[in-house]
Amino acid sequence: MGSMSELPSFSLPAGLPRLERCAVMGVVNVTPDSFSDGGLWHDPAKAIAHGLALRARGADLVDVGGESTRPGSQRVPEDEELRRVIPVVRELADAGVMVSVDTMRASVAERAVEAGAAVVNDVSGGLADPAMARVVAETGAPFVVMHWRGQSADMDKLAVYGDVVRDVVAELTDRVDALLAAGVKEDQLILDPGLGFAKTPEHNWALLGRLDELTALGRPVLVAASRKRFLGTLLADPATGELRPPRERDDATAAVSVLSARAGAWAVRVHDVSGTADAVRVVAAWQRAARPGHSCPTAGKDGGVREGL
Numbered sequence: 001m002g003s004m005s006e007l008p009s010f011s012l013p014a015g016l017p018r019l020e021r022c023a024v025m026g027v028v029n030v031t032p033d034s035f036s037d038g039g040l041w042h043d044p045a046k047a048i049a050h051g052l053a054l055r056a057r058g059a060d061l062v063d064v065g066g067e068s069t070r071p072g073s074q075r076v077p078e079d080e081e082l083r084r085v086i087p088v089v090r091e092l093a094d095a096g097v098m099v100s101v102d103t104m105r106a107s108v109a110e111r112a113v114e115a116g117a118a119v120v121n122d123v124s125g126g127l128a129d130p131a132m133a134r135v136v137a138e139t140g141a142p143f144v145v146m147h148w149r150g151q152s153a154d155m156d157k158l159a160v161y162g163d164v165v166r167d168v169v170a171e172l173t174d175r176v177d178a179l180l181a182a183g184v185k186e187d188q189l190i191l192d193p194g195l196g197f198a199k200t201p202e203h204n205w206a207l208l209g210r211l212d213e214l215t216a217l218g219r220p221v222l223v224a225a226s227r228k229r230f231l232g233t234l235l236a237d238p239a240t241g242e243l244r245p246p247r248e249r250d251d252a253t254a255a256v257s258v259l260s261a262r263a264g265a266w267a268v269r270v271h272d273v274s275g276t277a278d279a280v281r282v283v284a285a286w287q288r289a290a291r292p293g294h295s296c297p298t299a300g301k302d303g304g305v306r307e308g309l
């Protein structure tokens, strides 16, 4: 098991840039109802502008999704999801943004890759749509396999584990085996513990605190804690017990980004890119300085402090 300051040892899927630091995935939800930014970027033109703004603030990838996965939410029809997502993916990809498409549908993944998406991000890890594995195998796109136990409408009652970290590692390992058997290649796979999906706050904290048990699988790991409810619970008003609202959870999110980067995550998925983009550069500079024979952390195109001292 790795220590907190060990550098990650995974090989990166083809097509993703090798950075000297944890990558930053910015979120664009083209939805009317996502829990933290629902409705803000529902209009495609606003979604595209937001994606470009996230890149300008330091996002290495922009994750475009057309279906809310918040607890209790219902599925969006396929044609509506395509209508929301594809124009945004196309415009951003044409503008040179590295796009991931956040979808559980093989048809949407396929069309998004045709429109220029570089990564498929499936919160069900290929479980929701039996055709997903084939599409991922055929496109060869990097594939985010998130830990998932069921649709959002009823996921809360699925939050029952023996040891949550061991169970998540075992279930993700089963997923990986099934995907490989379906023709997906080893070097396409990225793992994600699925914070908040059939998880209580205690489960989420265990998965973060023991992230090394996931990175020990030797694959890139994506951590997506941004603005999630467990942060609202942590920061609840002590007098009233009222949860901290989603848009006031960004400092806590940046703290999770720091600790995830330090624990060897490949990338963090966040709504507010600026704080995290700076934070992961601080972690990279700190880690370079901690290595014997290090050079002064002044530059580094991708990973360094932006200006030398």
Ligand code: PMM
Pocket: 027, 029, 034, 035, 036, 037, 065, 069, 070, 102, 121, 122, 123, 144, 146, 192, 194, 195, 222, 224, 225, 226, 269
């Ligand atoms: N969480 C949300 C959406 N997409 N994708 C991955 N890979 N991991 C996650 O934990 C995840 C995700 C939750 O909704 P949001 O888009 O409103 O943050």
